[in-house]
Structure formats: structure tokens, C-alpha cells
Amino acid sequence: MAYSDKVVDHFNHPRNVGSMPKDDPSVGTGLVGAPECGDVMKLQVRVNPSTGVIDEATFKTFGCGSAIASSSLATEWLKGKTVDEALAIKNTDIVAELALPPVKVHCSVLAEDAIRAAIADFKKKQEAGQ
């Protein structure tokens, strides 16, 4: 299978690999997928409490090159977006940007799930803190 240049670029130079403290109230963490399915994504966002803007996003992914590229791309897109704007990111946007073949569409779905899970986690912490 040939990979698109963008997938190869994200795989060779992944953006924003890392972790943030998951107990930090301004950090939302999403952990999706399962090892037996061959994909696990951890995606984290740090939201600026005064502006509601995501000023930092990180990921760690166990998965194929397309899964790594999808999560790397997601962190790039998340930075600078508000929480609501982030929720508007669709897996089909990722498919289009990375030119994923049909057999790899599930990687983009997982990335979208990870974004939603991270933001849900952040919102839950906000509500608990109020």
C-alpha cells in the first residue's frame, strides 16, 4: 500500500507528541481505541480558561502510520481553536487532508472520537470545578 506524502510526513515528523498532566483542571484527555484492535489514541488539549481557546494539544498513538498521522494532524488543527470550533472537526476533513484510502477511514474516525473524548473530559472537569 502506498501512503500519501502527507501521511509519510506526519509519520516521520509527528507534531505535538507528548503528554500533559491529566489531573490538571485545564487539560482534557481522550483515550480511545483498544490494543486488540491495533489502534489506541491518547489526545490531550489544554484550554485557556479565560478565552476558551485550545492553546496546547498533544497526542500519543499506538497504531498504523495513518492512525499516527490522523492524530498528529488533529493536534495541529486543534491549536488556536475554541472548544466549539474543535467539535466541528469531522473525520471526513482528516480523510480529505491526508488522502486516506477507504481501508484507513477508521483511523480518522478514531481521531475524531479522541477529540470529542478530550473535550468531554475537559468540560466534565469544568462542571465539577464550578
Add this chain to the structure above:
Amino acid sequence: MLKFPIYFDNHATTPVDPRVLDMMLPYFREHFGNAASRNHKYGWEAEEAVEIARKQIADLIGASAKEIVFTSGATESDNLAIRGAAYMYREKGDHIITAVTEHKAVIDTCKRLEKEGFRVTYLRVRKDGLIDLDHLREAVTDKTTLISIMTANNEIGVLQPIADIGAIARERGVLFHTDAVQAVGKVPFDVNAANVHMASLSAHKMYGPKGVGALYVRRRNPRVLLTPLIEGGGHERGMRSGTLNVPGIVGFGKAAELCRLEMAFDAAHTRVLRDRLNQKLHQNLGELYINGSMERRLPGSLNISFAYVEGESLLMGINDVAVSSGSACTSASLEPSYVLKALGTGDELAHSSIRFGIGRFNTEEEVDYVADKLVGVVRKLREMSPLYEMAKEGVDLSKMQWQTH
């Protein structure tokens, strides 16, 4: 000088040995005759060449030349052996025994026979990839006509105890077929020592050309009869009609001869390289799991799971090395290797596996390059892996509630 991509996928196919190709070329050019043409020199030359090759192949496996039936490859040989014997001996019984880790050419043939009313027992394997001989003994019934167990596994390289299986088959009066594709030419294989009735062989796994294989069919003690799958001119003792692939067969014969003469050297060479690779990886990386028995294994074969790293991403990271992975992402089915799953090592380790097949033409320099490259890529991917991070934090991954999708 390294030549890229480095080829470490010799279980999939092997390059044609130049000495084999040299033998074949005249049979494309001047000696192009049909081996079945009885009335002129072209035919006689072709027939003579085929008979020399038949002898060369027979000599490699301790058979007589008349017991070699040429086919298009091992998939056809497996089909002919299993279906041919099942149909021929249907009056005697309708039960076949095989194993879950067999090649698809065997499994799918058995599944087809099940649809036609035959009964098939698929033996499970132990953690080391070998069948349990007691399970085999218990599975044989008075309706069993055939046992089909491979000699060496194509994914994990483990060597089944075929001499013991052959002895059980003989004692119970059951035919024993073995898919010997990966083993023949690499390790000693003797049809009499192992009590084998039928054995599938392939030229392109032993430095011969693609598109030609053979089925060894025993002619005495007992004489095995098969219902042919391809009817026509009655070639190959009526078991496999069709004009013989003379250049391919000539190449197959030469390849078999070279394997017989050089087996000890090849085996020592590939074992040294395989062990060097294994050692270098273990020296530099933790949490590696070898799939299948390390003691009972083909000399050039190594199948390792790199915990916390997904196989396809590993392959992408070593894209100047040609190897295979048991990862689902590398297959169309999105299912990880059924062979690795059968070992009970867990799906996540099946997803993390790489199969290395080291062959006659590989070098120490290549092993060192591949080992260094892999170590770097595994470290990088583990730093990127949430599973590795969680394991380091002391999270028991097997007890996590994963959100499957």
C-alpha cells in the same frame, strides 16, 4: 555495499539463484519442446530435462523420481493432495484432520470439503506453535482417511513433529500429507524417515522460479491413489494433466540439487544471521516476544512481537527493509494473523509482530543495518505509544476497560 530495500522476506518467496536461471534459459530458447511430444528431438530433449529434474527433486526428499507429480505450485499441490485423497477414499471414510495454523491452501480446501459433506477436525496448537500429539491420537477415528499437517509454518517457522505424526498415521492406517514448502531445501526432509504419504513442494521457496511446484505421492507401502482435479491429456500418471512447464521444472530441479548439496552451509549461514539479529534486538530492546518455539524452528526464521508498537507503523519506519507483519493493518481483512492468534499470545501482540525470513543471499552487514534501524524505530514509536507510557506508569493494560470501536 548494501542494496535497498534489504530483502528479509524469504518465507514469501526467494530470489532465483543465478545458477538456476542459467539452467532454465536454454529451455525458453532452443529447447522449447513439449515434453509430451514423442515424435521429434524437441520433445525428447524436453522430456529428458524433465526427468532429470524429477530425479533431482526426488533425491532431495528421499523419494523415487516416479513419485514426483509436477503442479503449478504448492497451493495446487495442497488442493490435489487433500481433495484428491478425500474423493478417492470417500468409501473408506469422510474425516480429515488438520491444524488451525495451516496455510490457507490447506484450511480453505478443508473448508470446501466440509461444505461437500466431509468432516474436518482442526487441531489447536500449543503456545510454542506445535500440535499436541495426544490430541492427534484422540482425533483419529475409524472414519479418518487423511491427516494434513505442515512441516514448517510459513509465519512462525516452527517445525512440527512430522516423524511422530507419520508414525501415528501409519499405525492407524491413515494417509499423511504434509505441506513441506517452507522446510524442504532448508532442513533435512525424508519421506521415508517421516512416514509421509504426500508432500507439497514449491520451487520459488527454494531459490527456483515461481509457477512450478510438485506433489510427492507415495507409490509403495502403501500406493497412494488420487482423484485428479485437472483432467486432460493424462500427464503425470493421470494425476495432473496439462503441458509441463519445462523451463520451470528444469529450474526447480536445479534449485533442488543446489539445496541438497549446500543445505548444511545454507542452514549454518542463515542460522548465524538469524541468531545475530535476535541477539542484537534483545541487547537493545526490552519486551520482545518470540512467536513460536525457538528450538524447533527453521534456521533463517524469526517472528518477534515488539510490545506497545503496532506492526504496520514498524514496517513504515523501516521502509527500506522488506519484511512482513502479522498486523491487521497490513492485510485486507483487518484481522490480525490467525496463526499468531492461535498461539494464544493475545491480539495486541499479534498486531505488533514482524516476520523475518533470512535466506541464502543475505549478509551480516544487512543484519546489522536492519537491527540498528529497528532498534531506533521501536524506541521512537514506543515514545509515541500511549500503551508504553501507561505500562511504565504501572497500569495493567490487560485490566483496562478499552473503548472498542
